[in-house]
Amino acid sequence: MIRMKNVHKSFNGNKVLRGLNLEIEDGEIFVLVGKSGSGKSVILKHLMGLMKPEEGEVIIDNDDMTKLFGYKLYEKLMDVGMIFQMGALFDSMTVAQNVGFYLKEHGIRGGKKIVKSDIKKYVSESLEKVGLKGIEELYPGSLSGGMRKRASIARCVVYKPKYLFYDEPTTGLDPVTSQTIAKLIVAQQNELQGTTLVVSHDIVTTLAIADRIALIEEGKIEIVAPPKEFMKHKHPTITVFNEMIGGDLSLIGKQRNG
Numbered sequence: 001m002i003r004m005k006n007v008h009k010s011f012n013g014n015k016v017l018r019g020l021n022l023e024i025e026d027g028e029i030f031v032l033v034g035k036s037g038s039g040k041s042v043i044l045k046h047l048m049g050l051m052k053p054e055e056g057e058v059i060i061d062n063d064d065m066t067k068l069f070g071y072k073l074y075e076k077l078m079d080v081g082m083i084f085q086m087g088a089l090f091d092s093m094t095v096a097q098n099v100g101f102y103l104k105e106h107g108i109r110g111g112k113k114i115v116k117s118d119i120k121k122y123v124s125e126s127l128e129k130v131g132l133k134g135i136e137e138l139y140p141g142s143l144s145g146g147m148r149k150r151a152s153i154a155r156c157v158v159y160k161p162k163y164l165f166y167d168e169p170t171t172g173l174d175p176v177t178s179q180t181i182a183k184l185i186v187a188q189q190n191e192l193q194g195t196t197l198v199v200s201h202d203i204v205t206t207l208a209i210a211d212r213i214a215l216i217e218e219g220k221i222e223i224v225a226p227p228k229e230f231m232k233h234k235h236p237t238i239t240v241f242n243e244m245i246g247g248d249l250s251l252i253g254k255q256r257n258g
């Protein structure tokens with residue numbers, strides 16, 4: 001369960017979050033949409049405890065992330081997997097070393113410490129889950145954008161976090177690759193049975209995967225609703241979304257079945 005309550009955050013007088021409230025239930029795929037610069041990545045950083053607000057609470061289960069520092073925060077973050085916008089793979093490491101990285105550090109959530117010989121097995125399984133079987137020894141530089149994104153998903157799901165956060169997972173990808181990433185997001189949610197938060201400005205993939213969609217504007221959540229209801233709102237941003245998809249609501253749930 002995630003609860004952000006009355007969160008305020010500004011940078012040098014630029015008020016980015018202005019009393020933001022957000023509630024995400026266990027088991028859902030929740031997509032947060034909003035313009036570039038509206039504060040989506042800032043929200044994710046607050047959920048990771050990496051940024052602290054001037055005011056407000058950021059609760060994940062029983063902990064307020066605004067009050068966790070150092071080792072306590074590190075421990076808490078074993079519950080969370082974050083897929084960064086740029087993939088953020090280490091270019092000097094092979095895919096296997098990248099995917100094994102957090103696993104080595106964290107172990108599997110709720111499990112015991114992993115022995116070295118097992119890491120290889122978990123890494124291979126995880127790569128297979130994201131459709132990248134057998135590419136362990138390649139370096140990130142030789143992968144396509146979609147493959148890099150898959151590898152960074154593999155690096156998170158390998159330690160079975162309860163929460164998966166994706167920052168603009170389809171930005172810079174072509175529409176077909178975007179849909180395969182959307183499908184993968186749904187598959188990982190189904191497998192981990194945790195909670196998924198996706199931050200996006202891509203309405204097509206958002207509709208394909210979301211249980212609920214929230215719109216952030218002016219530092220607050222303006223609208224939260226299931227996709228169909230969300231698209232009916234007479235908000236200027238949602239009007240633009242409707243124009244972008246030509247009113248085609250058959251996109252809703254497209255990657256959720258099978």
Ligand SMILES: Nc1ncnc2c1ncn2[C@@H]1O[C@H](COP(=O)(O)OP(=O)(O)O)[C@@H](O)[C@H]1O
Pocket residue numbers: 011014016034035036037038039040041042043
């Ligand atoms: N570390 C920072 N220092 C100063 N300003 C920041 C910082 N991080 C984000 N901002 C500002 O906060 C606003 C929201 O940024 P961000 O959350 O990255 O937007 P987006 O919705 O595109 O992810 C932007 O105006 C950005 O310039």
Ligand SMILES: [Mg+2]
Pocket residue numbers: 040041042167168
């Ligand atoms: Mg961002």
